[in-house]
Amino acid sequence: MQAIIFANRTGNELAPLEQYYCSALLPVGNKAVIEYTLEDIVTSGITKVKIIISSQAQEIEQLLGDGERWGLDIDYFLSKPEEKTAAVLDRLSLSMTDSIIIVRGDIFRSPCIANFIDFSKQFSNEFVQAKMANQNACMLLLPAALSYLDGIDWPLTHDYDSNSVVTLILHGRCHMIDSFQSYMNANLNLARNDIPSLTPMERSFTSANPEQDFYVGAKTHTGDLSLQNAWGIIGENCRIDPNVVMKNAIIIGNDTLIDKGSTLENCLILPHTYVGEGLEVNNSILCKKLLISLNTEGHIEIDDQALIGPSEHQASTSSTDRNLSTRFFILMLLIASLPFCPLLAFYALIRVMFFKLETKPLIQEMINDNLGRSLVTYSFNVPTRLLSLLPQLFLVVTGQLALFGAPAQIRYATGRNKQRLGVFGPVQLLLDEDAPEEERMLLMLEFDNTHTSTKYLSLLWRSLRIPRLLGAERKKQNMTH
Template sequence: MQAIIFANRSGNELAPLNSHYCPALLPIGNKAVIEYTLEDIIKSGITKIKLVVSSQATEIEQYLGQGERWGLEIDYFLSKPEEETGLILKRLALSCDESLLLVRGDIFRSPCISQFIDFSMDFSNDFVQAKMDNQNAGMMLLPAALPYIADIDWPFSPHFDSTSVVTLVLHGRCFMLDSFRSYMDANLSLATNVLPSLSPSERSYISANPQQDFYVGAKAHTGLLNEQNGWGIIGKNSRIEDKVQLNECIVIGSNCLIDKESVIENSLILPNTYVGERLEVKNSILCKNLLINLQNSGVILINDQALIGANESLAKPDENKTSSITKGLLFILLVSSLPLWPFLTLYSSMRNALMKQAEHSTISDTFIDNLGQTFQAWRWNIPGAITARLPQLYHVLTGRLDLFGDSPEARYATGKELRRLGVLGPVQLLLDNTAPEEERQLLELEFDADLRATKYLHLLWRAFEYRYNSRF
């Protein structure tokens, strides 16, 4: 038997937190959500997995690799965000008679997969719907579940069929991670050690609370925890300075710095976050410069690094990936092409006039450059994406853009605002302005998943092929 894990949620319910984490990679007790599903699957004896990913495909693959850590074989499959399960299974071209476990890897549940599989095998001709904590547990077994595969689509359908199927009520807790409160409750439940068959993996330390402990990761500097009234989880490499007060249940991620005399109460501090001196944080989620108040779900973006911010070494914003040699070659190309510019402008105008198009001879693209500034860069309205974008090479020479990078239209994808923009890329070279947004996103994801060292040369070759085929 093999498993198909769905990790293709966009996480819009958690915006703007989803700009840092997709649901599958959300940390719960300093471990990504999807890791709990993988650990649960390996206990059931399944070792082959197809992992359905979307917007943050590259980040998920970099985090999980090929599954060696768990003794798994993971094959990645790209989909649209929250695409229908039926459409995905058709593209996977799997046998309808094969036993397959379908499971969502972007919700958090108590370990239960072995129990679900064993029970379902006893009812091999019936669809077994799994319920946990009075909710859809996000798993099913094919082929019996084939008529009901829409039940695992995200968002979950609110109704359950109670007459024509077998219902298995599983012991444990299930968190949909579809709100800040749900995400917070998942972390606090783990930190309080109340989840069946699931405990924090960090080392246990006694707190001043006789009924609860701290769980502390490696190389964490915490001070005297037995004098703290709180309890919870503290990630590896984190540092809690002098006179910090930890009250009630707290979860602090790895590589965090809690500065002196601050107060943390009933809160979640996500990895790589700095909490400033004498700052009081209660009933909140902190993620770098985001402060999320759980009482009213309000989100505050804080730009003062002395309060909260990223506790990590970020790449310099003006650091350009285009080498000096490449820039020199681009300069020669740009200068040598200048005599052709009047002819290209004339050709663009005549072409649009003959085709009775309303467009201008040039097109203006809106960019947010690699320094965070918005500007306009023009190109000719002609076939041939590389030739049309010759004027934009000037911005590569000035460092505002990279030669290869995301398109300005690519910002709809989760996390794209943190990525570098370029003149050339798969969307810029292989698609026209009429291409639907879903096609643009899938093309970007496909290119991100290509790990070949020659992928940029291959992209240029595909662009020339596309230009040649479109001509004939």
């Protein structure tokens, strides 16, 4: 048996939060919604999974990978946002005689897939409707459910007559996450241990609340939680000033910074968010510069970084020191390379004249990067990309670009517009300027997902050994066709 997980919801019900997270990627207890579905799939004994993705497809692939950490074999299929289930299955060309479970991976439910499969097998020729907490649990088992595929189309509109189908009542919690309060409740249920078979990943810490305690992630610094009349979940790598006051339910995402004098009460703060000094947050959801009221479900965007904003903008002194050290080292490298620059320029001139190239020996380019800046870059017209980009080290010294990162003229991968921009990277060193956007995107994603400590040295070595290999191969293929 294999599983097909639909994760193609856009999350428009939670606008404007969908700018940051599609429904499948929303964190519940610092883990994406779809990860809970994958863990549930694993307990049922299924190992082969197809995931239907649409909004933020690349982010989902980057998070889940090939499924190895769960012992799964994951394939991805792109669909239109909230495309009908029947239409997607037609394009997959599946054998409809095989047993296949179809499940939505963008809602949050108690683990139940194994129970659903075992029960459905007892009624192999009848459609089994799964319900949990008096709601559609969004699961179907083929081939018996072929005539009822619209039952998990989003938005959910169909509720079958219990007299014409077999209904399985599953115990647990089910959150459609189609409103801000529903999303908040999913986090609160997890923090209260109200969901059978699910507990927060973090360690438990005693609080002053007589009924509930805190769950705190690794490498997180807080004040004395035993003095806080609050409870909830605090993620990894967070810094909460000891003077922060917390009341009632508090859910804080990974890599979050809460400044001194702030008061938090009944709030959900999503990962990578900064809460400024002396700010009072009550009955709200915070996501970077976005503040959402749970009372009115209204929202405001705050541009003042002193109030709320992305936590990655709060740079530490040590990181600044490292950045200055890197720029000083590059300055020394640039000075050392100056004697070779006339040789490279002369070689570029000879190359342009000999091959009668239409370009100049020194190429100047004006780039409007994805942060709205205009940059003037220079490069030598030589085949070895590492050497051709040497003039751009000046942009590293001046702090306009990092040494390693995405190309400044990046135009691909929606949602990645805040990534680090640099002089050197796999796109710059291994591809020609006319490489297709898809090839550039896939190469950058592959490099980002490589976590070896020597990947930058390996990249530089490859660029010296096989300059522009990919581009040359592509041109050769075009000529043969």
